[in-house]
Amino acid sequence: MRILQVFGFFIILWQDRVDSIYLDALIAAKLQEDVVIRGCKNLEDTTPLLRLKKYLFCNYDSTVRPNHDETVTNVTLRLMPKIMDYSGDAGILTLHSWMSFSWTDTRLTWTPNDFDGVTYIHIKSYELWVPDLCVYTGDMSNDLVLEMPTTDCLVFNTGSVVCVPAVKYMSKCDGDYTYWPYDQQMCHIVLGSWLYGPEELEFHLEGNGISMDSYENNTLYDLKFVDVVIHVKKYKCCPDETFPKIDYTFLLTRHHGINHKTVITPAIALILLTLTVLWLDSRSVERTAVASVNLICHLLCIYDLHWQLPYNGINPPNIMLFYRDSLALAIFALILTTLLRKLQNMSTDMPNWISSTTVFVLNNSAGRFLVLNDEESKIAGESIVNEDSSNLQKFGMKKSWRYFAAIVEWLSFFCVILTYVIILITLVPTG
Template sequence: MRILQIFGFFVILWHGQFAFRMKETEDIITGGCKKLENTTPLLRLKKYLFCDYDSTVRPNHHKVVTNITLRLMPKMMEFTEDGVLTLHSWMSFFWTDTFLTWTPSNYNGLTYIHVQPFYLWMPDIYVYNSGDMTSNDYQTIFNTECLVFNNGSVICVPPIKIVSKCDPDYTYWPYDQHTCLITLGSWSHIGEEMDVHLDGTGVDMNGYENNTQWDMKLLNAKKIVKKYKCCPNDTFPRIDYTFLLTRHYSIHYRAYIAPAIALIFLTLTVLWLDSRSVERVAMASINFICHLLCIFDLYWMVPFNGINSPHIMLFYRDSLILATFALILTALLRKLQNISMEMPNWISSTTTFILSNKAGRFLVLNDEKSKIADGGIVIEDNLNTPKSEMKKESWRHFATIIEWLSFFCVILTYVIILITLVLSGVTN
């Protein structure tokens, strides 16, 4: 019996403490809340503006258009070889919200306030030609505050990342230029509900930091209004920003253009040397190897360009063909000059005709043992010369003629290649 009395005493004590705590909490809730809107005009103003405000409702009558003014302020850019332009920028949005107006004298002269964007109706401006459809960079707008003025004007300047897909053309690499288009517009509203406009020129490039690989310039910024067959009575406005990207080619010029010029002179030097010399064989082999190394290096450096090959690859390909021709020709001429068989009549007559001219004698007869007398070929002290040596001498003359013809033909070929591949880029 005494145990029951003790147990009841503890139950009554616990119940009393619980009731006391509930009453204390109730006093804090009912008596501790301050009416701050009566002490600060900013809180009174925000309560007045957003008491019945709905951020999902467009801030105009449904028959009145909401005008959005845009200004793009690029800061940095990145461009990949796949043609994806990433533009880090600020974007200013300006519109008028008729639901957010007040009289400044009623609120201690307040003419503007800072408001978090998720409290406001925001224009759904998206990049139509986005190169990254998986991310939602539009949410970055909700990370910065907006300014709301007493006449209903709203301005937001959020940092945004625009990812746009370009159509690159590397035909004239490393002197390539690419035109990139960024298209902005409303995702769900037609032009009769929400219209977009440019703020002045629409772009402010004063804060842009130059890229070490690309030079970016604004070509055009304009508003375009289109209609579609599906909705003949509705308009769909958009803003098109067109940028020109030009590659800084200085490093590529030193790495690939200068060696290409050197290889031209190396190939011509091979053809200018005497085919009987060992130096010509060595230089022809080195020339061929250098062409291969340059082409292998270009394969990893030059971006793929669809069905069109970059002109620099075409140049190295054609130059490799000429280097191969010079190497094979050197081997054939060395073999030709050691032939002791009788020269065919058409070759003999052609050689005699060329040597009968001053230009031919100047180019071919550079051997001190030979000279031209009375318009014909006379070999000094050739009475005791074996007949086989005389035949070889005739073949050497013919080989020398082929050397000079190939030298001038290769020069002409290089000129044609440079005109078609390099100078054609000036007209495009």
């Protein structure tokens, strides 16, 4: 029985040995297959380009940074915007652009004479080590791209690599529509490495870091490059590490041609319409009709403006504040018209302070010019020359309520003009 146990033990050891040998054979076959796939087979009789790629990429690892344990990798950048889109409600700037990357990879050098004078080759970006560059100010759930978009790169015999992928950068802007439709938006696109610190990866700018030669202007906004700054910053998540980032600043200026005609011109017309209401005689039916139309026009303009204004930004647009204040003046003009019509039909005696105020105004030539008609002004003037104050007072009491209403009309007219001047000075853009 003991002999059978020992024999069974040797059988188990032998089976484990066979399985181990079989597993080693499979691993070797897999490695050989990988070597063939990577191109590490004999290509001596093929074209120079195939031999060069075998020479460069047989043992090349695209996940390892050039000069990994030696020096920093210097990457030169240049942004070349193509088209731009800005969403006013969301405050999102979308920039479609080309981005030029260039760096040196010492593992990709060769002697041109050994390969029939080939000095450069085209290689897909996913076959190379490429710098990671993501947008720090964008939607991190969608736009945090750690890999360069697939493109063809030029690799030169000196190890210099140049890639120009098409990129789309999205950034959240702090919208300010205070002076809409003459608003200007300052937007920042902040780019940086997510994996490497400044001791591993260092960014440099080619020229001023941007080229606007191929940019096609937007129909709503004019895009202007302001500045670009490269700086190193520490973050709360990693206080012992620093990360380089590139901050592009753009100024977006709205093309206000259409808005000027559809928003600003009606605002000027409403000012004139409100002043016309106060200019007309409060006893006339025309004044009541114009005042009603003026109120309706204000409401329609505000309703239309409601659909044009972007729903973003902390401060309300000044144009909306203007329409609000102008609407208040239009309501005031309509209510005043109704009250003055009622006032002029009153037959009760005037209080002493109203009577005294009316007589005081009529004692002045400017007051008589505004309040009285030609015949009444002539009679009042003769009374003053003869210094017959009792006649003037008797004359003033005949239609005292109408004269008082006329005084209120002119005071309201000049007060509304002054109010509009203050509103315009306060709300009109100064830049």
